[in-house]
Amino acid sequence: MHTSPKQSITFTEAIKKMERYCAYQERCHKDIQDKLSTMRLIPEAREKIILHLLEHNFLNEERFAKSYARGKFSIKKWGKKRIIRELKYRGISEYNLKTALKEISEKDYLHTFHELAEKKYSTLKETDKNKKRKKLVDYLLYRGWETNLVYEKVNELIPF
Template identity: 55%
Template sequence: MARHSKFTFKEALKKLERYCAYQERCHIEVRNKLWELGIRNDEIDQIVVHLINNDYLNEERFAKTFVHGKFSIKKWGRNRIINELEQRKISKYNIASALEEIHEDAYLKSFHLLAEKKWESLASNDLLKRKKKLADYLFYRGWESDLVYAKINELTK
């Protein structure tokens, strides 16, 4: 079944320029948006090339913005950030480059504050349940296992 777009090529191009100018996007998000709009595959390629050439679409910039936001606002660890970027098909080079933006001191400080805050909020009197809940919480957020287990040992002493 053929898809029919209600947008002309120029209208779709302008719409995607605004879409990319509003916030950083990765190539997958842009392609999905164009697909939702019913744009044909050959036109999708032309629009993506235009967006890259005119600096509306830049995966390195997207990766750095993504890492900064997810680390500083959502308090995600490296593992979760890497997984999310890989799902968006960001290159390993861009992922590594973006992760360099996180300073190790800030990373560890954020981890310790997050773990301590969560530990204090856990209501259970059962030590094993508290330890498991804290570990699950930190792993879900993408923190490394060596950090998690060291912190749990520190908090339970």
């Protein structure tokens, strides 16, 4: 049932809609609040819906953080700094940040980093050594890899 922007949605419809929204993919509180703000509900109804989602395990911040960290690392090849920045932006607690990062093994982390750096290096067409270094550094830092790892690897691949 689609509602026009002016039409209200019932509390029960809103709950069902939010359950489906959460079941489709892990969500954080911020996602839920953003979605609820588009539904023209009174604040009390929004709070009750969030409580309902928490009580019925549709909304679980720790599970969201773990899933987010695993996904962004394995699919987008993000480093820990980028994952932390994005989770903080979503209002994830310090405890859940730490828990989420434990999902990534150090061995996989370093393996992925070296693979990513070498792959990017092989695609750089730049002939100027300094510009090539800068492009590789910028690429890896943007993806959230730690500065010490980045400079160590760039010095290994493109020595002065």
